[in-house]
Amino acid sequence: MLTIGKLGEAAGVKVPTIRYYEQIGLLPEPERSAGNQRLYGAKALDRLAFIRHARDLGFPLEAIRDLLSLSDRPDQSCAAADIIATEQLAAVKARIAxxxxxxxxLERMITQCAQGTIADCRVIEVLSDHALCADDHRAQTGSGAAT
Amino acid sequence: MLTIGKLGEAAGVKVPTIRYYEQIGLLPEPERSAGNQRLYGAKALDRLAFIRHARDLGFPLEAIRDLLSLSDRPDQSCAAADIIATEQLAAVKARIAxxxxxxxxLERMITQCAQGTIADCRVIEVLSDHALCADDHRAQTGSGAAT
DNA sequence: TCTTGAAGCTATAGTTGCTAGAGTCATTAG
DNA sequence: CTAATGACTCTAGCAACTATAGCTTCAAGA
Structure with a gap:
């Protein structure tokens, strides 16, 4: 049985984050010691490591919630998991683009800056006038995490 | 003189966002009509367009605050603006990497998935076991916006 | 002139994924 | 036995908005 500190260390997750995951229902409420401290077993560690890994890959918590409930039903088709992962891939690709x-x-803006005064600074100028931009960097339909 | 709705339309910024920018001091408090409605002039539109454009380029609001105060002092060196832009570029590069x-x-994970059951789903499996990953997608030292 | 609907106002709370603090209690090493 | 660490709960804060509620003002048509 692991205390929350040991669990966090083992999974590479900070202690308050574990409590947060519990709070939002991503981790089940664990047993408690006589002194009311959380005690975790191997299953909790697996689950937390899964979450951590999926977070590392940029999956939002809601997607992880779905993936976890899928992984609890090993007999079902994995199509749903595939869809979630594919959506995540699409989100990542969009963000990269x-x-x-x-x-x-930014590179264009910076290399054109002649390092003079603000009055003729290319950085300020470009920001002031969208027409000086090469292309349209406007829209963003982002629902992904992946910081 | 523009109402807040017209201003937002002209700059491509939603109305509540304009009020939010005012609240955090990024936009000055505008004049008011007899009926207490905000009225904006051309200068406010320029400033808002600047903010919008910088946001589109991923600058965080605090950086924009600095850039705006720089653009109010046209005689100073633009080195500071250059530094801000260069930092932003570095942040963007890091996020791309x-x-x-x-x-x-994700691609590796998805292409390996044989579309069977969860029990042998590669997606779930890889998430469960970091050792199956090709490289370390862990660390992230992000302080940038750029949605 | 009246009325209706759109647009404006303020204030508060919610979003995502945590992180940081305050103040208290439990456990453990020396 | 004491002191240091670790755990507990609860609340608030971060970025950058977005949404809601409940109100007032404005512009245009009948």
Whole structure:
């Protein structure tokens, strides 16, 4: 049996985060010691490691909730899991595309800056006038995490 | 003179967002009509468009605050603006690198999935066991926005 | 002129995924 | 036995908005 600190260490998750996961129902309420401290077994560690890993891959908690409930039903088709992962992949791809456009614009802006005064600073100027931009870096339909 | 709705339309910013920007001091408090409605002039539109554009490029509001106060002092060196933009570029690059790693892992995971049952679903399996991953998609030192 | 509907107002709470504090209690090493 | 660490609960805060509630004002048509 692990205390919350040991569990966190083992899974690479901070203690308040574990309590937060419990609070939102992602982890079940564990046993308690005589002194009211949480005690975890191996199953809890597996589950937490799963969550941690999925978070690392950028899955939002709601998607992880779904994946966890899928993994509890080993006999069902894995199509649903596949859909979730594919959606996550699409979200990641979209974010990369957007960030790549931003990167190009920022680079253009910075290399054009002649390091003079604000009055003729290309950075300020471009920000002031969208027309100076190469392309449209507007829309964003993001629902993904992946910080 | 523009009402808040017209201003928002002109700048491509939603009305509550404008009020929020005012609340956090990014936009000055505008004049009011006899009936207490906000009235904006051309300067407010410029400023809001600047903010919008910088947000589109992923600058966090605090950086935009700095950029705005720089643009109010046209005689100063633009080195500070350059630093802010360069930092933003670095943040964007870091996020792209991380997302690209995630993308590879997700693709690997999905293409290996044989579409059977959960019990042998590669997606669930990989999430359950970090050792099945190709590389380390762990760390993240992100302080940037760029949705 | 009256009326109706859109747009504006304030204030508060919710979103996501945690993180940080305050103040108290439990456990353990020396 | 005491002191240090760790755990407990509860609340508030972060970014950058978004949504809701309940009200007032404005513009246009009948």
């Amino acid at each position: 957007r960030l790549t456009a931003l990167k190009a614009e | 991380r997302l690209t790693a995630l993308k590879a892992e």
